[in-house]
């Protein structure tokens with residue numbers, strides 16, 4: 001049986017949300033957003049362990065949530081770093097050497113469909129690396145600093161990338177170690193693997209797998225949990 005671990009990163013400040021409370025701890029349908037996210041992986045029989053990365057000041061309250069909500073697969077809670085990438089790296093360093101596969105997931109993406117998580121992992125088992133994504137719906141322009149359009153990439157080749165992102169653990173660790181050496185900073189995990197010259201596969205997910213980022217995402221999240229992805233729906 002393959003050892004599957006999950007690193008959930010929740011050490012961001014949530015500055016774009018503009019709330020006093022960090023967005024991962026905002027209450028959605030009676031529970032912190034982060035608890036909804038952790039519960040996705042707690043429920044999966046394929047998952048052996050979860051590492052939670054959070055802010056240094058939030059480690060104790062996260063331990064409290066783990067106890068309160070019975071999140072027994074969370075084996076460690078560690079303090080994150082300055083950038084998302086630093087937080088993921090800290091999480092990866094907590095995994096044991098028998099870990100074969102790892103999923104990296106944002107703590108503020110509580111609505112990933114189980115079938116998509118599994119499809120992503122299965123694709124990674126075939127190819128080494130896979131991420132969830134959706135085709136972009138809008139026309140995307142490359143715009144310079146003066147506001148002038150430089151180009152319009154062909155929309156058929158554009159995908160909005162989500163998490164989880166699934167990798168053979170040894171590959172992702174190598175990618176993170178290489179990025180540390182070269183000082184490369186990426187905005188997702190796949191970028192670090194791409195830097196090694198290794199291709200990453202996209203697995204189509206859905207538009208409900210939002211990253212709760214800005215204030216207008218909250219009513220949308222509330223609608224999703226009550227109409228699509230809440231406990232009553234699953």
Ligand SMILES: Nc1ccn([C@@H]2O[C@H](COP(=O)(O)OP(=O)(O)OP(=O)(O)O)[C@@H](O)[C@H]2O)c(=O)n1
Pocket residue numbers: 009010011012013014015016017024053080081082083084085087088106107108109211212213
């Ligand atoms: N230093 C950081 C930065 C981000 N994250 C996590 O990475 C995920 C995606 O990041 P994002 O939505 O950008 O969160 P924030 O960095 O918190 O938001 P903002 O950029 O608005 O401050 C979140 O679960 C966030 O907590 C993290 O663990 N460590």
Ligand SMILES: C[C@](O)(CO)[C@H](O)COP(=O)(O)O
Pocket residue numbers: 084106160161162163187188189211
């Ligand atoms: C990893 C990610 O969620 C994929 O969409 C995203 O890149 C995180 O970016 P952010 O800058 O932390 O919002």
